[in-house]
Amino acid sequence: MTNSIQEIKNADTIFIIGSNTSENHPVIAAIMKQAKRAGAKMIVADPRRIEMAEYADVFLQLKPGTNIALLNGLMHVIIEKGLQDENYIKERTENYEELKELVKGYTPERVSEICGVDPEYIIKAAEIYGEAPKAGIYYTMGITQHTTGTHAVMSISNLALLCGNVGVESAGVNPLRGQNNVQGACDMGGLPADLPGYQKVFKPEVLDKFQDSWGSKLSNKVGLTITEMFKAIEEDQVKFLYIMGENPMVSDPDTNHVEHVLDHVDFLVVQDIFLTETASMADVVLPAAAFAEKDGTFTNTERRIQRVRRAVEAPGEAKADWMILMDIMNRMGDETRYSHPARIMAEIVSLTPSYGGVSYKRLEKESLQWPVPNENHPGTKYLHKAAIARGRGLFMPAEHVASAEITNDEYPLILTTGRILYHYHTMTMTGREEGLNKLAPHSYVEINETTANKLGIEDGDMVKLYSRRGEVQTTALVTDIIDDGVVFMPFHYSEGKANILTNSAIDEIAKIPELKVAAVRIEKA
């Protein structure tokens, strides 16, 4: 998030797109509802009439895969009505003319045809966003999990820049991150091109710094992303795969393919807290301590670094992940020992400028939002305050492009996927909670009443879904919150697993798979 969670309270307009906030980020949703109650306006864009839509001033029920067209349409109306922030554009951005030119073609009528949204609603939403002094955009995987995901994020950024909403309190561009420490895992260099703090592996001065500190020779070659790793395994380039705290057998698209890859790899190590679907395929399984059994830090969606504290003992011989990794490094000849995660943090701090002022001592008394360059710095509530980080905000106009897989006679429905309130990701933890299983016991597919009627399907029927990659059996949930021709499945469940159906086609820039659009067929089982 460019901005902070508490700032939502003072936003004039809250624009939620591709985020089922009340189910995936319930506490942020509660704060949004508080803001709405205090007078903020709300726009919600989603293929399903999610709970937040009930609070919206305008709800745009768009077809999955049409985010860019909608965002361009909003910008078209804003410019036509003169609601853009001319001063901001002049002083803080560049490439505005190109954007203006591109969005010219996205009239509400044309956008309405692409997105399936009433042109009147597009105009109303544009007015609400454009007229707000401080408007924040909040999005999640509904924006990013498309082959055009990166361009959709750029379009969000275009909209925010157009109305002067970047570098402003209670506004901004705010991806709500899904996992407790997905921000931190990225910050710490859990990416193939990035050392901690997004310092690039191919920059000689960066490599020198890390080589000096670690006393080893490092590769300057950008590594493989998950998708590329899987391909490299199939081509026998990668022989040894080590998976820590992840369950791709449930979370990744095209499960049959994932299973083939994990079966094929020469040696697989899985480190986890339970014997997950992925762990059960491993050659070696290592028992890890869970969050309440170890010390450390998580970095949340608003860049806030916070302590995790050991409260109970890990079961049996399970050990903290960092300890296991240190033991392996020691056995492999790197003698460095760390007595406590605080020592690891000290090393991180010495190498990562954005974490430069972090210490366990400070974290005892406060939480810190990065960038926090030195020990006297209070941390950063919102980014780009004095100026956009790169100098000027760059408009990156993007055209609407159809999803990789479009419907046809054989697969006439669009399947989109997501999470629900009562489970978390692959259910490794929540699947073992009695109460949650009572409230959300099994997989299901949401089908519009009309679609169901055409197919002779009734609520509660067992149905079979087919895509080009596989088939699953699940329960039909007939509802009017989703449009005719679109169906939704939660991806958590390993029985009736949505990801058997999903498409592994990826966005070429971010390498994110198109989990939000797959073409399927449904039959009564």
Add this chain to the structure above:
Amino acid sequence: MQVTINGKQYDFDKGTTVLKACSEIGLDIPTLCNDERLVPSGSCRLCQVEIEGWGKLHTACTTQVREGMVIHTHSDRVIKARQDLLDMLISNHPLECLTCEKSGACKLQDYCYEYGITEGTYRWEMSKPYFDDTNPFYTFDARKCILCGLCVRVCDELQGTNAIGFENRGFDTQVATPFGEGLENSTCVSCGNCVSVCPVGALEPKSKKKFRHWETRTVRTTCSYCGVGCQMDLKIKGNEIVEVQPAFDAHNEGLLCVKGKFSYNFLSHPDRLKKPMVRKDGVLVETGWDEALDVITSKMKEVKKEFGSDAFAGLTSARCTNEDNYMFQKLFRSTLGTNNVDHCARL
């Protein structure tokens, strides 16, 4: 604003409530219905104070300080009024402190102790018993409810769910779900934010383990589910988490969701991995750390020698700590010599 409290002069900002003013100078005023996040309701009336020249007593939570105000927070008249209120409350409250889960963390219990109330002196019919245990995570016992309204207001003003409200009037008032259909059939999302603020034992988590509040210790930590990073206090008895309370002095402002508040039992689930396992003849068998790590490191050496550094790939974890993630990429980059490190940021 110059205000005199219990004979001493203080200066407060305009708009400060008398209750807030008292808390700023370290005076403990009893209250069962106050919550700084909510619009003051003045419903429990325990915080009433005497203000010179104002006639009757006034609730401190709904009264703002004024220039020259002279306040008495613990005069005989105030104490007597609070004792009468507590007497009325306890007269309609089952004295089950011996078995009540809330004992030791119950504000009614604490105030009765402080104000010397040993039993209720009003003898009349008690409120209609009503017990709702249809929610998987918490129970509602209407007999213990003191109608402070905190649960209803939190559900409405903060959580925005409006699953519960007040039903009936006067002595028959009860906290209820619409049409008496019970929590199970209400719009309740089991966030437990009502349970977290209940000052008595009316709303209680369904705990797997019996515990007394004085047997527990508390550890502040970060929730391990989504990226909001709510701060929470784990209550621990022995080696087990028995309850979770949200942190009120953090960005989540005393709120949690169903997963953060109630879903921690996986930690002590019997399926937890307790020993390393190595595949032998196609089957995973338990072993010790030495053997497991030997198998891994000898394979690492073999692969590195035969196929080079880029034959390794690793998926680090958005679920693990920063320190865990740093170590993982350091193992791959520094020890194994490859940048083939990624994780499920895209999923």
